[in-house]
Amino acid sequence: MITKAHIDVKQDAKSNNQPIIKIRNLRKAFGDNVVLNGFNLELYEGENLVIMGKSGSGKSVMIKCLIGLMQADSGYIEIMGKDLLSLNQVELDKLRTEIGFLFQGSALYDSMTVRENLEFPLRRHKHKFGPIEDTTPLVEEALKNVGLLDAIDLMPAELSGGMKRRIALARTLILKPKIILYDEPTSGLDPITSKEIIELMRNIQREYRTSSLIITHDVDCARVVAERMILLVDGINYAEGTYNELASSEDEKIKAFFKQ
């Protein structure tokens, strides 16, 4: 069986690099339902790390613990050198501005134009950038980076599903986060639009030097974006490695992820 212990973490992801996120021995149960049973993770600066796990395996629970929306039963979580549990609400809010989210339900505000949707986080997190006299250059830069500058004055109802997802990504990028958490970034999209989003995720990593944690069921997405992958099985990081290392495994539990 290939387990974490048997697969070396790709060295260039680690090279002289401190983890920007570190999770140690995370445990979370709901009554008898033990969801996380000693889960570990390290996300290194500038890398795209994909987490795969079958439905109900605890990926969302792990992310919720990571961003402080759910309390783990035990374990240690460190983000950008800070022990998550030691932070007060103000410190937690400040740390959250360094983390961008692209969740399945990251909906745009329907009553606002694309421009207003992008201005919204700038106003909400004034303390990060200070007063901004003219938001237009920031809004335009974020839209250019997702290839949708022309959509600046459109309403969400006028956008396709793929465009909405790109605008949501632009809204995340406008805060220049150091970390991006993607939850099923390609779900519900057709194969061509999925490919565009995947390409965009790679460009963003290059341009912004973000570190990303990507939860996906989409094997194609994992193959293209992942420098490293973790398979979450039975509440633990069952296997870790590059896409090729895991895809060539003979272990039945690992093979199951790549049969699609």
Ligand SMILES: Nc1ncnc2c1ncn2[C@@H]1O[C@H](COP(=O)(O)OP(=O)(O)OP(=O)(O)O)[C@@H](O)[C@H]1O
């Ligand atoms: N608030 C909660 N109360 C009780 N049980 C919960 C709660 N949140 C999650 N669970 C349970 O934890 C387990 C893991 O759920 P989770 O949503 O993390 O799965 P997932 O891997 O994200 O699944 P999917 O890929 O379908 O989104 C499930 O058995 C779920 O029923």
